[in-house]
Amino acid sequence: GPGPGPGGRSSIILPVHNSECWLDECLESVLEQDFKETMELSVFNDASEDSSAEIIERWKVKLEDAGIPVIIGNNDSSQPRGVGFAKNQAVIQSSGTYLCFLDSDDVMMPQRVRLQHEAAIQHPNSIIGCQIRREPLESTERYTRWINNLTEEQLLTQVFTSHGPTVIMPTWFCSREWFYHVGKFDEGGKGVPEDLLFFYKHIEKGGEVFRVDHCLLLYRYHPQAATHSVLEGTIWNHRVRFLEDRVLSYWISFTIWNAGKQGKKLYRSLSPANQKKVTAFCDVDEKKITKGFYTYEESEERPKPKIPICHFREATPPFIICVKLVSTAFSFS
Structure with missing residues (x-):
């Protein structure tokens, strides 16, 4: 040719x-x-x-x-x-x-x-x-x-x-x-x-x-x-590592938007250093907010870390928004 x-x-x-x-x-x-x-x-x-x-x-x-x-x-x-x-x-x-x-x-x-x-x-x-x-x-x-x-x-x-x-x-x-x-x-x-x-x-x-x-x-x-x-x-773990490298390493603190299963799963997947940066979980669900905080039971630390749960209006940015959308799972802003 x-x-x-x-x-x-x-x-x-x-x-x-x-x-x-x-x-x-x-x-x-x-x-x-x-x-x-x-x-x-x-x-x-x-x-x-x-x-x-x-x-x-x-x-x-x-x-x-x-x-x-x-x-x-x-x-x-x-x-x-x-x-x-x-x-x-x-x-x-x-x-x-x-x-x-x-x-x-x-x-x-x-x-x-x-x-x-x-x-x-x-x-x-x-x-x-x-x-x-x-x-x-x-x-x-x-x-x-x-x-x-x-x-x-x-x-x-x-x-x-x-x-x-x-x-x-x-x-x-x-x-x-x-x-x-x-x-x-x-x-x-x-x-x-x-x-x-x-x-x-x-x-x-x-x-x-x-x-x-x-x-x-x-x-x-x-x-x-x-x-x-x-x-x-496997995919979740690669994604969390990538999120930590590309975003969280530049942040001093952040809020996880979702005090439910997805939010807690993300929290538990973070490195100890990044877990310490989580100032709060925020949500719209009254039941979760009334609880007041999430205790990280698996932690080796004494006392165990307690992270406040607040209404999203009271929360301080930046946020990691963690929702289960069938085809997508976390976005950040």
């Missing part, structure tokens, strides 16, 4: 593990891209035991006939090494200036690479995302609405809120240079939220987040998806 255009080539990064039922549609969507510059597909097959390998080989012929080179890497052992490893390998074996991440159960709209590539040229230190369509449609309505409607500012402020990055992993597009600057995905394997950890490092290094406001990906929801193997507790 023609040499790389002004933006260089884009590599589609596709980790695969037992994906036979989705792969045809996924790879078809690579073929259908309307991107006019050079593009390649980099697949890493992580110990699949189904017919994924044959499907990939079959598509390699079709894609290369259409001028899209395909690089295939394999983990031939009996044990998958996990999605962090597979993504890193797919990146290492590829050569594009830009990386377009794709999950084997998702389907790209034809404009995806073109529009995200344009955005990436404008925003070199950003992770570029896009809006998504969920399938089945009703599976995670609130989550989808949240993902698609975050404002530009919220893409950063809500980093603390969500269960995962504000720009979801299967929509990521960024430059190779920036990817290596952040430093690749965690390869801990099952149970590691590798996208969330990468996203935190990205933010810590001054990275930005930009979303192309077009629906460029059909994001499939199914119970076998790897996402469900990451324990809620």
Whole structure:
């Protein structure tokens, strides 16, 4: 094909593990891209035991006939090494200036690479995302609405809120240079939220987040998806650590808005130094306020710490607002 255009080539990064039922549609969507510059597909097959390998080989012929080179890497052992490893390998074996991440159960709209590539040229230190369509449609309505409607500012402020990055992993597009600057995905394997950890490092290094406001990906929801193997507790702990590093370390004191389960859970998850900064819990629930204070029973200290519970009108900022909103869990102000 023609040499790389002004933006260089884009590599589609596709980790695969037992994906036979989705792969045809996924790879078809690579073929259908309307991107006019050079593009390649980099697949890493992580110990699949189904017919994924044959499907990939079959598509390699079709894609290369259409001028899209395909690089295939394999983990031939009996044990998958996990999605962090597979993504890193797919990146290492590829050569594009830009990386377009794709999950084997998702389907790209034809404009995806073109529009995200344009955005990436404008925003070199950003992770570029896009809006998504969920399938089945009703599976995670609130989550989808949240993902698609975050404002530009919220893409950063809500980093603390969500269960995962504000720009979801299967929509990521960024430059190779920036990817290596952040430093690749965690390869801990099952149970590691590798996208969330990468996203935190990205933010810590001054990275930005930009979303192309077009629906460029059909994001499939199914119970076998790897996402469900990451324990809620693991994600909660990473989020609390990140909140402590990025926010609480700069605060001398603060109020936790919610004297119920979520607020107390956050309090107990904080480091002892940050627990000492909590001046009060505040709430609107008369029953909790009448109690007057929360005693931290598990504390080693004598006497045990008692934190006042007051009405939010009497409370002093700054606040950590701690509410259970099904799809989001803490925000701060």
